[in-house]
Amino acid sequence: MSNNESLLATVSLSRYFTRGSHTIKAVDRIDLTISAGEFLGIVGSSGSGKSTLLNLLAGLDSPTEGQILFESGSMNSWDRSRLARYRAESVGMVFQSFNLLSYKTAVENVAMALYFSDLPRSLRTAKATAMLERLGLADRLDHRPSDLSGGEQQRVAIARALVKSPKMLFADEPTGNLDQENSTQISELLTELNEEGLTVIMVTHDIELARKSTHRIIRMHYGSIVESHSGETE
Amino acid sequence: MKFRDLVEISGGNLRRMKLRAFLTISGVVIAIAAFVAMLSFGAGMKKNVTEQFDELGLFSTMQVYPERENEANDTLVNPVLNDSIVVLLSQIDGVRLAYPYDDFPVKVQFADTTLSCDAQALPLAAASTRMFSRIETGRSFESDSAFEVIVTSGFLRDAEIEAADSLIGKPLVLSVEVSSVDSALMYVVRESGKETFERIGNLNFDSLKQENFLQRLVSQEATRAMGNFVEGYMNARETIADTLTIVGVLDAARGRSRTEPLLVPVATARKFTSSGFTGDPTKMFSALTSGTLFADSESGNIRDYSRVTLDLDPAAAYQPIKDSVTALGFRSFSYAEEFDEILKAFRHFNMALSAIGLIALLTAALGIVNTMVMSIIERRREIGILKSLGADEREIKLLFLVESGVIGSIGAIVGIIFGWLITRIASLIAQSIMANEGVDAMELFDLPIWLIVTAYLFGLIVSLVAGYYPARRAARVDPVEALRTD
Numbered sequence: 042m043s044n045n046e047s048l049l050a051t052v053s054l055s056r057y058f059t060r061g062s063h064t065i066k067a068v069d070r071i072d073l074t075i076s077a078g079e080f081l082g083i084v085g086s087s088g089s090g091k092s093t094l095l096n097l098l099a100g101l102d103s104p105t106e107g108q109i110l111f112e113s114g115s116m117n118s119w120d121r122s123r124l125a126r127y128r129a130e131s132v133g134m135v136f137q138s139f140n141l142l143s144y145k146t147a148v149e150n151v152a153m154a155l156y157f158s159d160l161p162r163s164l165r166t167a168k169a170t171a172m173l174e175r176l177g178l179a180d181r182l183d184h185r186p187s188d189l190s191g192g193e194q195q196r197v198a199i200a201r202a203l204v205k206s207p208k209m210l211f212a213d214e215p216t217g218n219l220d221q222e223n224s225t226q227i228s229e230l231l232t233e234l235n236e237e238g239l240t241v242i243m244v245t246h247d248i249e250l251a252r253k254s255t256h257r258i259i260r261m262h263y264g265s266i267v268e269s270h271s272g273e274t275e
Numbered sequence: 276m277k278f279r280d281l282v283e284i285s286g287g288n289l290r291r292m293k294l295r296a297f298l299t300i301s302g303v304v305i306a307i308a309a310f311v312a313m314l315s316f317g318a319g320m321k322k323n324v325t326e327q328f329d330e331l332g333l334f335s336t337m338q339v340y341p342e343r344e345n346e347a348n349d350t351l352v353n354p355v356l357n358d359s360i361v362v363l364l365s366q367i368d369g370v371r372l373a374y375p376y377d378d379f380p381v382k383v384q385f386a387d388t389t390l391s392c393d394a395q396a397l398p399l400a401a402a403s404t405r406m407f408s409r410i411e412t413g414r415s416f417e418s419d420s421a422f423e424v425i426v427t428s429g430f431l432r433d434a435e436i437e438a439a440d441s442l443i444g445k446p447l448v449l450s451v452e453v454s455s456v457d458s459a460l461m462y463v464v465r466e467s468g469k470e471t472f473e474r475i476g477n478l479n480f481d482s483l484k485q486e487n488f489l490q491r492l493v494s495q496e497a498t499r500a501m502g503n504f505v506e507g508y509m510n511a512r513e514t515i516a517d518t519l520t521i522v523g524v525l526d527a528a529r530g531r532s533r534t535e536p537l538l539v540p541v542a543t544a545r546k547f548t549s550s551g552f553t554g555d556p557t558k559m560f561s562a563l564t565s566g567t568l569f570a571d572s573e574s575g576n577i578r579d580y581s582r583v584t585l586d587l588d589p590a591a592a593y594q595p596i597k598d599s600v601t602a603l604g605f606r607s608f609s610y611a612e613e614f615d616e617i618l619k620a621f622r623h624f625n626m627a628l629s630a631i632g633l634i635a636l637l638t639a640a641l642g643i644v645n646t647m648v649m650s651i652i653e654r655r656r657e658i659g660i661l662k663s664l665g666a667d668e669r670e671i672k673l674l675f676l677v678e679s680g681v682i683g684s685i686g687a688i689v690g691i692i693f694g695w696l697i698t699r700i701a702s703l704i705a706q707s708i709m710a711n712e713g714v715d716a717m718e719l720f721d722l723p724i725w726l727i728v729t730a731y732l733f734g735l736i737v738s739l740v741a742g743y744y745p746a747r748r749a750a751r752v753d754p755v756e757a758l759r760t761d
Contacts, residue, residue, distance in 0.1 A: 101663060101754045122667045129665020140660050140758060144291055156276050157665040201664075 054107035069264035082251030085261035133202030137214035192223030285678035302639035303686025310632025311694025332405025333610035369591025375580035395535035396544030413523030420542035430536035450516035640741035647745035659757025668750040675746035683738020
């Protein structure tokens with residue numbers, strides 16, 4: 042449930058890429074406010090700029106113009122180190138291709154997210170184990186990604202994003218590589234997490250999934266928000 | 276990110292890329308092993324020379340020589356080293372003992388062997404200095420006037436004697452042939468007296484009134500008399516012989532200072548040398564020009580020495596003693612000064628050896644750069660994941676620097692062990708060759724702590740420098756691009 046308190050906002054946010062003599066406006070003057078506890082769905086066709094917007098909001102990319110405000114403070118003045126701390130403390134990310142390290146076990150992949158905390162190794166492992174157990178992977182702790190199904194891998198990725206207790210979860214096509222059953226499970230998991238108070242921003246092609254799970258959906262086209270409406274959960 | 280995590284991640288990556296890591300580390304191992312083995316040889320040589328210098332007391336020894344003749348100003352007469360000067364030198368602060376290098380040619384009869392060599396007169400006090408401390412067997416003199424002799428390893432070699440122990444207590448007949456002014460004059464009178472009287476008998480005394488004839492006659496007779504005197508000096512030699520007991524054998528093979536085959540107590544030696552000139556005619560003319568030809572030989576003040584050795588107090592400052600020697604009109608030489616030059620030479624030697632090791636290390640460094648760049652290309656996604664999880668550029672850079680540091684550390688440690696093994700094998704081979712050649716066994720290699728630390732630091736620093744560029748490149752990986760890679 043959103044509490045209308047602005048957690049993240051953009052002011053005329055733009056991200057341009059130059060390819061030769063062409064300038065591609067991946068994100069073009071977007072004004073957006075995301076409330077704490079909100080589940081925001083970003084939809085649009087390929088190349089509409091939704092992933093670029095997500096990367097900007099997650100602090101992985103820097104805007105060409107405009108501002109991002111986190112908890113009412115501008116992120117534009119942050120140096121790289123502060124941005125890294127933002128990603129370490131406030132942001133959890135889930136990707137379409139899971140982005141797990143193939144040579145690490147499930148628990149090691151999850152514990153990786155706590156490298157940047159001051160926790161001792163034993164505590165990191167304990168927290169990672171607890172998070173995996175919570176997501177139903179208690180019997181998959183020591184399995185490597187190649188031994189897990191797509192849905193299990195994505196749940197490991199979600200566990201990795203959540204283990205550091207972030208304020209926001211950014212999910213970029215989290216069900217894009219999953220079958221229908223696994224997609225449903227992941228979408229239910231994200232909804233459940235949001236209901237527990239986590240702010241979720243999800244990019245997806247799947248308009249039905251967005252409609253079912255989110256409070257609000259914005260549709261992007263050529264870098265701009267062309268439509269914004271409430272989801273079914275609102 | 277904790278340092279332990281960085282090391283653990285790096286170790287994990289190296290374990291996953293076993294073959295590549297092995298080959299890269301092998302490059303460092305070979306380079307460090309070469310570096311250690313070469314510098315170990317330099318260190319071993321230096322240690323041997325230092326120990327030899329110290330053992331022989333050369334650090335606390337100074338040699339004093341007469342000044343070289345000044346060709347530009349031949350009117351200057353340089354002071355000579357004689358017994359009075361030896362006393363003056365011994366009175367300089369910091370000088371514990373001054374003794375001359377006093378050698379004389381002798382004939383030695385030992386068992387069935389007769390040979391000619393030089394003997395050196397040595398005061399008892401000098402015999403107990405470290406320079407003469409390498410008594411292989413036996414002992415030193417009992418007194419300055421003892422009828423004893425110490426033979427050196429040079430004598431054993433000349434006399435083809437192998438068992439040094441068998442010599443102790445054996446008699447040795449020492450003889451010298453001396454010429455004196457008396458014997459030369461006697462020769463002039465005995466051999467050419469009759470001839471001179473015959474010439475006087477045949478002389479036309481009226482001719483003596485002619486001044487030119489008189490001058491020519493005097494000149495001819497003076498030249499003839501001088502010729503007869505020299506002939507007499509050379510031919511009318513008297514033999515002085517005595518029997519001395521061999522009391523010790525000195526190992527002079529490794530000494531840097533010249534030591535004659537026989538060492539004779541100073542007062543005993545004087546019995547041989549005080550009866551006349553034992554050397555060649557040049558010594559006689561030298562005595563003539565210095566005005567000591569007719570000096571009292573018993574006073575001991577008639578001999579000039581080519582060198583005087585000063586045994587110094589090890590705690591004494593070297594420069595004031597050198598200045599005092601210079602003030603007396605002599606020049607000095609110290610092994611400590613020579614040692615400084617040797618150290619300089621060793622520094623250059625070590626630098627040359629280091630350069631070879633460093634070239635190998637440079638090649639290994641290129642291997643590290645290659646490995647790390649490959650690693651970055653392969654691990655772009657991992658870098659992107661770490662950045663998305665909160666790693667900053669500094670941490671990514673550190674991660675790759677630690678990885679190259681781990682390569683360098685493992686390579687350096689294993690390289691040091693390999694280098695040490697190489698020196699052990701080379702040492703065994705060298706010892707075996709030395710034993711076969713009959714040379715005294717000596718350790719050619721030394722692996723001091725400073726060399727271990729230097730080798731380790733070299734391996735580590737070169738690896739870190741080699742890893743810096745790839746680490747910087749890794750830190751700049753764009754996470755968005757990296758995460759897009761699948």
